[in-house]
Amino acid sequence: MTKTSGPATLSTRQLNRALLARQLLLERVDMPLTDAVVHLLGLQAQAPRPPYHALAARLRGFDPAALSALLESREVVRLVTLRSTVHLHTPADALTLRPFSAPALERELKIFRARLAGVDLDRLVALTRELAEPGPVSLREIGEELGREWPAHDLLALKVAARIRVPLVQVPPRGLWGRGGQVMHATVGSWLGEEAAERAGADPDAGRLVLRYLAAFGPASVRDMQAWCGVTRLRPYFEDLRPRLRTFRDEGGTELFDLPDAPRPAADTPAPARFLGEFDNLTLGHADRTRVVSDEFRRRGYRRDRAFGSFLVDGFVRGLWRVTQDDGTATMHLETFAPLTRGERPEAEAEAAGVLEMLAPGSRQELRTAEARG
Structure with a gap:
């Protein structure tokens, strides 16, 4: 009897290199911004800067102003989708991934069910739409109006229900490069048009x-x-x-x-140093994250109250980074989980210099390295 062999086993390094290839992180590529956003199924955008760092790490010649222009022209939008967090998507993906994410959003709403007892959620949706369709409006203003309708109820619960039950886009200037702004919202339909409103609830x-x-x-x-x-x-x-x-x-x-024909590079394929923004989906896209960050490093790096970017060396998360600016000097602070070797340091420093130049063009640059505390 001929014994049939089972599926091939892929090592952690093989999975790492496959993931980097799919994530455009083995080498920077020439690709239109919207094509990259579509390929990556959106970019984590809980804070304004991470989408810019995500694309700078992946695309050759990335210009932050170009992504800002897409936000202003509504060719990309920021809204709550995957994991009930804000992501940046093209309009088509926003209209697909928002309803796809609905079960996760509804699980979040269950946490507040007791605090929403007696609230007519259909009425809450109607009121939220009345406020947000003219837009822009802040979630605080939405909460205040809902609080007048249900004065005995918790404002946080009312705001969470509004955010979950009504697809709301975070409108510019929020998310624009080099500009601040309060988080203001409009409905998907009012921001993207009547056709979008009709498609927003499609399966x-x-x-x-x-x-x-x-x-x-x-x-x-x-x-x-x-x-x-x-x-x-x-x-x-x-x-x-x-x-x-x-x-x-x-x-x-x-x-x-x-996929049968998807790239699966050899385990020894060289992987360049790369700097990623906070909560890049590369580090959050799997239940088993050891293909990109060890369990030990993950515990040390993702249990903080503050969010830091992460940087890759040889394809794996080696530490965290943040930038401070003072008196014309931009300083990159690296917290390494394991020391950089003499061979690894030049490439990591060159990548760090590129991040500093994007964040503070023309400033004096400094790099400070310390080992992350356990």
């Missing part, structure tokens, strides 16, 4: 999103995709696609799915 093609996720984050397990988006019960979509996909195992035996 997304979850199977197509599985394929797109694998193109940007694969090979990956069902749990990996669920961690990336915050939506559960996705296995049926993977099973429907199984005949079209390849399967592998990781070193722990977990089944991984992938």
